[in-house]
Amino acid sequence: MTFSRLFLARHGQTTGNVAGVLRGVDSQHDELTAEGHAQAQALARKLAALNLDSPRIYASTYTRTQQTAAPAAELLGVSVTVLEGIQEIDPGDWRGRPYSDLKTGFDELVGPDDNVSFPGGESQRDVADRFETALRSVLGLPGTPIVVSHGGALTSLLIRLLRVPVVESWRSDRFAQANAELTELIQTIDGWQIKQRPEKIWRI
Known part of the structure; x- marks a missing residue:
C-alpha cells in the first residue's frame, strides 16, 4: 500500500554550473541561463502531463529553484511555496574549488562512521537532517508535493530516505x-x- 508520493527536481542550469565552481551560499541569487529556462519549461510540461492529484510546488530560498519551479506552477495553476531547509549544501572551506575536485579530492571529505563532510561547512547528515525536517512539514498535507532543490542537497536526502551507504553513494554519483x-x-x-x-x- 502506498502512503505518500513525492517528486524531487533539481534546478535548471545557471552560470555557476557552467563555470563549474563550488560557491555555496554565494550562489543564492544566481539566475537560470537561457538553457536553464528551457529546462524549466520542459520540466513543467513533464509535470503537467502526469496529471497529479492536487500538486503542491516547493522551492528552496535560492533564486534558481524558484525560477525553475515557476513555469510548472503556472501550468498547474498553483503557487510556489518557498521552503526553508532544502537549500544547497554548504561547501565551507571548499568554496571556490572546481567541481572536478569532488572526484579527485573526494577522500578529503570522507569522515568516520560512513560520513561525507565539507571542512568548515556541512556534512551529508547535516543536510539530510534539515531537509528531512522540512519534508515532514509538507508530507502530511493533502495532494502531491513537488520539491525543487539542489544537487548536493538532493543527494544527501536520497541517501537518507533510501537508507543506503553514504560514502559509497557519494563516491559513485x-x-x-x-x-x-x-x-x-x-x-x-x-x-x-x-x-x-x-x-x-x-553531476553538473
Missing part, C-alpha cells in the same frame, strides 16, 4: 541529478523507494 531532472519516490510500509529514474545521470 549514484544519486547525482542533471539540471531539471525529476525523480519520483513512493513511500510504502517498507519505506521510501525510487519509482522511476533515468538511467543516465551525472
Whole structure:
C-alpha cells in the first residue's frame, strides 16, 4: 500500500554550473541561463502531463529553484511555496574549488562512521537532517508535493530516505541529478523507494 508520493527536481542550469565552481551560499541569487529556462519549461510540461492529484510546488530560498519551479506552477495553476531547509549544501572551506575536485579530492571529505563532510561547512547528515525536517512539514498535507532543490542537497536526502551507504553513494554519483531532472519516490510500509529514474545521470 502506498502512503505518500513525492517528486524531487533539481534546478535548471545557471552560470555557476557552467563555470563549474563550488560557491555555496554565494550562489543564492544566481539566475537560470537561457538553457536553464528551457529546462524549466520542459520540466513543467513533464509535470503537467502526469496529471497529479492536487500538486503542491516547493522551492528552496535560492533564486534558481524558484525560477525553475515557476513555469510548472503556472501550468498547474498553483503557487510556489518557498521552503526553508532544502537549500544547497554548504561547501565551507571548499568554496571556490572546481567541481572536478569532488572526484579527485573526494577522500578529503570522507569522515568516520560512513560520513561525507565539507571542512568548515556541512556534512551529508547535516543536510539530510534539515531537509528531512522540512519534508515532514509538507508530507502530511493533502495532494502531491513537488520539491525543487539542489544537487548536493538532493543527494544527501536520497541517501537518507533510501537508507543506503553514504560514502559509497557519494563516491559513485549514484544519486547525482542533471539540471531539471525529476525523480519520483513512493513511500510504502517498507519505506521510501525510487519509482522511476533515468538511467543516465551525472553531476553538473
